[in-house]
Amino acid sequence: TEGVEPTSHAVPLTNVMREDVTRPSFPQSDMLANAPERSGDFFRVPKIIEE
Numbered sequence: 080t081e082g083v084e085p086t087s088h089a090v091p092l093t094n095v096m097r098e099d100v101t102r103p104s105f106p107q108s109d110m111l112a113n114a115p116e117r118s119g120d121f122f123r124v125p126k127i128i129e130e
Contacts, residue, residue, distance in 0.1 A: 107120065116123035 111117050111120065111122070114122050
């Protein structure tokens with residue numbers, strides 16, 4: 080393996096990403112109306128991290 084450059088992947092990878100573009104979205108009230116649980120203007124989700 081002399082003269083062979085080390086690689087982290089067998090195939091060269093390139094990320095192809097688009098520029099971020101803002102677009103109109105749904106009203107917050109419509110999104111929260113579908114939430115199983117909410118707290119004020121936020122989705123309420125089960126706790127998953129112990130303190």
